[in-house]
Amino acid sequence: xxxxxxxxxxxAIFILPGMVLFAFTVVVPALVxxxxxxxxxxxxxxPKWIGLANFVDLVHDGLFWLSxxxxxxxALYTLIGQVGIxxxxxxxxxSRLVAFRNFFRTxxxxxxxxxxxxxxFLWTLVYDNDNGMLNVALxxxxxxxxxxxxLSNPHIVVGALAVPLIWQWFGFYMVIFMGALGTIxxxxxxxxxxxxxxxxxxxxxxxxxxxxxxxxxxxLLCLAGIxxxxxxxxxxxxxxxxxxSMVLALYAYRVSFRDIQLGYGNAIAxxxxxxxxxxxxxxxxxxxxxxxxx
Amino acid sequence: MNNASSKILTLAALSVAVSIGFVGCGSQSPSAxxxxxxxxxxxxxxxxxxxxxxxxxxxxxxxxxxHPEIKLIxxxxxxxxxxxKVPTLGAANQLPDLFAVRSSxxxxxxxxxxxxxxxxxxxDDKTFMDGFIPGMLDDFxxxxxxxxxxxxxMPISVMYYNMNLLKKAGINKIPATFDEMLADVKxxxxxxxxxxxxxxxxxxxxxxxxxxxxVRTAGTDYLEKLKSGQMKFTDPPFQTTAGVFDQLAxxxxxxxxxxxxxxxxxxxxxxxxxxxMYNEMVTFAQIEDEQWxxxxxxxxxxxxxxxxxxxxxxxxxxxxIATDWGIxxxxxxxxxxxxxxxxxxxxxxxxxxxxxxxxxxxxxxxKVEGVDFSGVPEAVKRYFTDLAPKIVVGGHIDGRMPAAxxxxxxxxxxxxxxxxxSASKAxxxxxxxxxxxxxxx
Numbered sequence: 219x220x221x222x223x224x225x226x227x228x229x230a231i232f233i234l235p236g237m238v239l240f241a242f243t244v245v246v247p248a249l250v251x252x253x254x255x256x257x258x259x260x261x262x263x264x265p266k267w268i269g270l271a272n273f274v275d276l277v278h279d280g281l282f283w284l285s286x287x288x289x290x291x292x293a294l295y296t297l298i299g300q301v302g303i304x305x306x307x308x309x310x311x312x313s314r315l316v317a318f319r320n321f322f323r324t325x326x327x328x329x330x331x332x333x334x335x336x337x338x339f340l341w342t343l344v345y346d347n348d349n350g351m352l353n354v355a356l357x358x359x360x361x362x363x364x365x366x367x368x369l370s371n372p373h374i375v376v377g378a379l380a381v382p383l384i385w386q387w388f389g390f391y392m393v394i395f396m397g398a399l400g401t402i403x404x405x406x407x408x409x410x411x412x413x414x415x416x417x418x419x420x421x422x423x424x425x426x427x428x429x430x431x432x433x434x435x436x437x438l439l440c441l442a443g444i445x446x447x448x449x450x451x452x453x454x455x456x457x458x459x460x461x462x463s464m465v466l467a468l469y470a471y472r473v474s475f476r477d478i479q480l481g482y483g484n485a486i487a488x489x490x491x492x493x494x495x496x497x498x499x500x501x502x503x504x505x506x507x508x509x510x511x512x
Numbered sequence: 513m514n515n516a517s518s519k520i521l522t523l524a525a526l527s528v529a530v531s532i533g534f535v536g537c538g539s540q541s542p543s544a545x546x547x548x549x550x551x552x553x554x555x556x557x558x559x560x561x562x563x564x565x566x567x568x569x570x571x572x573x574x575x576x577x578x579h580p581e582i583k584l585i586x587x588x589x590x591x592x593x594x595x596x597k598v599p600t601l602g603a604a605n606q607l608p609d610l611f612a613v614r615s616s617x618x619x620x621x622x623x624x625x626x627x628x629x630x631x632x633x634x635x636d637d638k639t640f641m642d643g644f645i646p647g648m649l650d651d652f653x654x655x656x657x658x659x660x661x662x663x664x665x666m667p668i669s670v671m672y673y674n675m676n677l678l679k680k681a682g683i684n685k686i687p688a689t690f691d692e693m694l695a696d697v698k699x700x701x702x703x704x705x706x707x708x709x710x711x712x713x714x715x716x717x718x719x720x721x722x723x724x725x726x727v728r729t730a731g732t733d734y735l736e737k738l739k740s741g742q743m744k745f746t747d748p749p750f751q752t753t754a755g756v757f758d759q760l761a762x763x764x765x766x767x768x769x770x771x772x773x774x775x776x777x778x779x780x781x782x783x784x785x786x787x788x789m790y791n792e793m794v795t796f797a798q799i800e801d802e803q804w805x806x807x808x809x810x811x812x813x814x815x816x817x818x819x820x821x822x823x824x825x826x827x828x829x830x831x832x833i834a835t836d837w838g839i840x841x842x843x844x845x846x847x848x849x850x851x852x853x854x855x856x857x858x859x860x861x862x863x864x865x866x867x868x869x870x871x872x873x874x875x876x877x878x879k880v881e882g883v884d885f886s887g888v889p890e891a892v893k894r895y896f897t898d899l900a901p902k903i904v905v906g907g908h909i910d911g912r913m914p915a916a917x918x919x920x921x922x923x924x925x926x927x928x929x930x931x932x933x934s935a936s937k938a939x940x941x942x943x944x945x946x947x948x949x950x951x952x953x
């Protein structure tokens with residue numbers, strides 16, 4: 219047996235357990251969900267085959283599209299917030315300007331380790347209309363006219379939900395970017411400085427291009443995370459007021475487990491998979507990647 | 513494999529088979545004295561202080577002590593968890609023998625034939641069946657049978673007033689008509705007092721008021737008429753109801769954060785003297801002794817929502833009575849298990865339970881006499897003397913409509929209260945959800 223063939227077989231053996239696990243935890247459930255989505259299944263009765271009727275309903279379901287729109291708005295806010303602030307902080311902590319770097323890095327990463335449900339509850343208290351930290355601070359600063367019921371205002375509720383998400387997760391992306399920045403060879407940075415590339419010029423022409431792959435990965439992780447957003451919205455607003463902050467995963471949960479329409483709930487879940495794949499694939503295509511990897 | 517090895521393997525296999533056989537016999541032999549196992553999935557957690565919860569746990573303990581031949585295997589979760597757990601177990605055809613059930617699930621459980629009609633369960637005990645107050649099983653009614661025994665009745669939509677705050681705004685009595693209420697709301701707003709506090713994060717408080725108004729504008733049987741197509745949410749009675757919400761919203765009646773606080777927070781706002789009115793069930797009166805601040809007790813008055821324009825209250829006042837949750841019985845029960853379940857129904861959910869419940873301020877679903885009311889909160893006594901005699905019983909939307917419809921009601925009422933949708937558009941949306949739910953059924 220040739221070395222290449224032997225290596226191929228060995229690789230397959232090592233990959234197999236992972237593939238089997240992936241198949242049974244991801245592929246099979248997705249296929250089962252697809253199967254159920256082609257049925258009318260109001261809970262306890264036997265599923266009844268209805269073909270694509272659930273998907274026809276889904277296309278005409280205003281709440282599905284509103285939920286998708288809210289997911290997209292959240293994605294925009296968190297991309298700017300999580301990835302943007304994460305990158306800026308990594309840049310800052312990587313510079314020689316900041317003392318106590320490890321301390322700041324730990325503090326900023328800490329929210330990532332805390333339960334989302336706990337953090338969401340804390341932020342609900344921060345946003346409290348009467349005694350919340352935010353409104354109390356605004357009133358104390360003479361900006362009381364800006365104080366509002368943050369989670370009951372349909373025009374700002376999605377933005378209000380984005381803030382705790384940004385606060386919790388920017389530290390995660392900061393760590394990714396710090397890792398990427400650490401891999402840039404010192405020689406390149408020193409050569410750039412000798413050539414007169416300092417400050418913004420160095421960032422634009424050296425640092426950012428050399429960490430571009432980390433940016434692409436972060437954007438994709440951020441998008442994937444937001445498309446399955448559930449816990450923060452459930453705890454803080456439950457999709458309200460009205461359905462102003464409804465998101466796709468919460469809508470699928472509500473239809474499946476509160477309205478007990480398991481067939482339609484699965485159709486929404488399949489819709490989420492399709493939309494998520496489309497968005498992340500588009501982002502991957504737009505952003506490219508590996509461009510500066512050589 | 514050689515001969516010796518195969519013999520050893522055969523012997524080993526045989527010995528394993530024989531051992532399993534003995535184990536099987538061992539489990540069979542004491543069957544005569546083995547207690548009947550009855551699985552119960554309930555929400556009666558020991559830390560909850562509601563009168564029904566305390567009373568049910570007392571009766572379950574009594575039942576276990578009285579029946580050593582029955583082993584009750586309890587699985588307890590909060591009602592929020594059961595909202596998901598019970599339908600999921602039902603979908604997997606793994607429902608326990610007895611389980612807590614929401615009345616709004618009745619048609620689905622009944623159609624799936626996974627739940628036994630109470631009439632079948634108690635077919636040999638006519639006295640038990642005749643012991644219910646008329647109408648109290650109706651939340652669990654479907655095609656002529658009933659599929660759950662509720663553990664309490666909740667007259668909903670009672671308006672509570674903090675007279676201290678009303679007096680600050682120059683108001684000396686609770687409003688008798690809706691026009692008076694609107695005037696009071698404006699007077700309270702002018703004084704910087706939140707007129708009505710609502711905690712609708714859980715999305716049921718606005719439905720209480722909606723239901724409470726609907727039975728008065730559309731009659732006690734309006735839910736059945738809506739489901740059968742004889743009425744539509746876009747009809748004039750519901751326009752009147754939605755109009756009440758609309759007018760109150762335009763007058764700035766509610767706290768601005770009504771959709772992001774829950775009912776416990778709303779209660780706190782009312783208790784802390786920051787809102788003059790609060791709409792809840794009679795449950796709020798039942799917690800007088802434990803939770804009402806001492807300084808506020810004498811200042812709290814309550815009544816049903818004020819008289820609506822053109823409403824005739826001469827024959828009494830239509831009030832929705834919600835039972836919401838009950839105990840259902842698995843359709844597969846038979847033999848000793850069925851007998852044990854029948855005993856459970858009579859001894860845990862029957863007359864004795866109702867007496868314990870009502871002596872603690874709860875409201876039962878059975879006709880009982882000789883209840884000791886000495887420990888009942890004063891507010892509940894006031895409820896029984898002042899309000900209960902005027903009640904004409906109606907249904908609550910939560911117990912008799914699919915969840916998809918009640919979700920739509922909440923979403924549209926919240927939007928209406930925020931001025932995001934007109935009253936007529938909100939009703940059109942709710943009717944569309946009902947049409948869709950009836951079609952999918």
